[in-house]
Amino acid sequence: MSTAVLVELSAGENPLICFPPAGAGASYFRFLAQDRAVSAVQYPGRESRFREPFATSRPELLKEITAHLALLPNLGQATFLGHSLGATLAFESALGLQRLDLSPARVVLSARNNTPPGTSPKAPDGDATTDEELKEWLLGLGGTRPEVLAHPELAELILKVARADLRLGAQGGATGLIDAPILTLCGDHDPAATTADMAGWAERTTAAFHQVTLNGDHDALRHNPQLFIELLEEKS
Template identity: 75%
Template sequence: MNAPVLVELAGGEHPLICFPPAGAGASYFRFLADGRAVTAVQYPGRESRHREAFATSRPQLIAEIAAALAPDPRLSQATFLGHSLGATCAFETTLALQERGLRPARLVLSARNHTPPGTAPPAPDGDRATDTELRDWLLGLGGTRPEVLDHPGLSALIYTVARADLRLGAQGGPAGLVDIPLLTVCGDADPAATTAGMAGWAERTTADFTPATLSGDHDALRTDAGTLLKLLEVDA
């Protein structure tokens, strides 16, 4: 039996439903589970689902996540929060749920430049990139300590998961609009995403669009969590 797709980090109403970035699992979002309801998506191949094969089709992954979320009675009061690759997954899951007549209350996309449907932001090739190229890329983004990548066993695991997620991220996504308020956030020193680069998400919602900037690099979601939480409160 496969482990659950959703991991409840802290129970309660009006949850944040979080979608991890490439290379990460549900535990990435534990920093938010302090006095608020947080549920995180667990992608196959990591943490509690480490015995499962990595996802190779993003549409299939999105269908799996949408099926897990659809029965949740809190869905209409939830905020979807996706970071980096997770932003793409959060948006596409929202599209998939809308096809069922379901939707969350809000959508927050972090550190993921918008690209036209069918395309993806630039990133290393999950098949062709060398371990050295992956190391440089991860360190350049921030959020990964050099000493972790200096450990042979840990680095091998990190690179394996990162390659699988880079393959997913390179798959072009579907067209479509969401009809819920959309907030975008990115770090002011993020080498992979910018406020200008994320501005195109405004064209993907029929509701309000709000761009915001955090202090930090690609991991500003965590390092400037205070600002993020204030934005979520204002947006509530």
Template identity: 35%
Template sequence: MVRPRPRPQASRVLVCLGYSGGGTAPFRSWATQLPDDMELVLVCYPGRESRFSEPFATEWDPLCDEVVDAVVTEVATRPYVLFGHSMGAVMAFEVAARAERRGHGPTALTVSASEAPTDWPVPGHEPNLGQTDDELLHWMSTVGQLPQALLDEPELVQMAVALLRADLTVSASYRYRPGTTVRAPLQIVYGVDDGDDSAGNAKRWMGLGEGSVRVDELPGGHFYTPEIWSAFPSRIASL
């Protein structure tokens, strides 16, 4: 659990779960966007950043249970909001559902840029495990996940592709359990240019919330626009 700007006296917490191939870095600047009474906490999966020496996760359920344990023990003493992007959206949904069953659910859940859990695994979805390293690299560089500075470093490129492939392996092992829903207010956010059916993908989330559900369309693709991403907390309704 990474705290870019620790605020132990804050009365509430925003917990962010990242996307395939990513770490906590894309979310760290959000700490400056939050109100003073909220602390930003980022989940770092194994095999990256401070957990670089640990082996990658290989199965969805053990990784999800690890995240739930961390959230329940380290965060849930205060009201908290869960946010997940792409793979992190489905992870946040599952974490919310499992934490609710343990009596420590979030006050709200925001999911971003992802197909609904009921659709996973998505046939023909990009990126996917059947693609070559070059194809995965092309996806990362064109969608905006990989900065140009990293593309100029062959060893870092190789590490980035390996990390993405490891996370895709975890994602491929996910299976939605019929009937799983969340009671927390659910916000679904998607980019208007994120694939051929981004609006349809967002709407298929709607049946997974038992409480209030809202859908918000934003400009841009899988990561919206740089301006929107840099100030994304302002788009999280519960904040």
């Protein structure tokens, strides 16, 4: 098990454990690293783990993540935050930990529609989609700057990571309910997720469920960091 599975971005109280979206690494969440303990899961094949091969099996990736998280002494006080693909991994990590009689204090799911177990959300095919189609999709989400994708070497790297993560996202969802409260966040102009479709997450918890709609696109979470922190404090 790699010691780089969890990357600490800032120290403090009220631990926040983040799960990055497709195509991103742990550093995506640096915008939240302020006056609280913020760590982020580092998937294989990027940033501090760039020498490792991409994960090809979601169950195996989740097994690695949950094995690492299960060792945390303050897991019961932690908030899981997953954005886009990371929302699926955050929920399924909580589900896996629950089988070990462990649980975070709550789970925050951002920009990811709930889909029935065994199905996958609407997204490009990680293998069949052309580079141009994939670039257009990434730009449409709003989280990737056009000048980045215009750079040949950067674009090649971003597309390679995105394809690997799209393959993971298409592998279907796990069954089961979690006992932790769920908070969902969705941008009011998100082309990939809607508040209405995210309402289905209410059926995946035996605890409280809350929804918040933010101003913005698929990357609305990153454009509303202070509001998000306030929501965490309000629902503590």
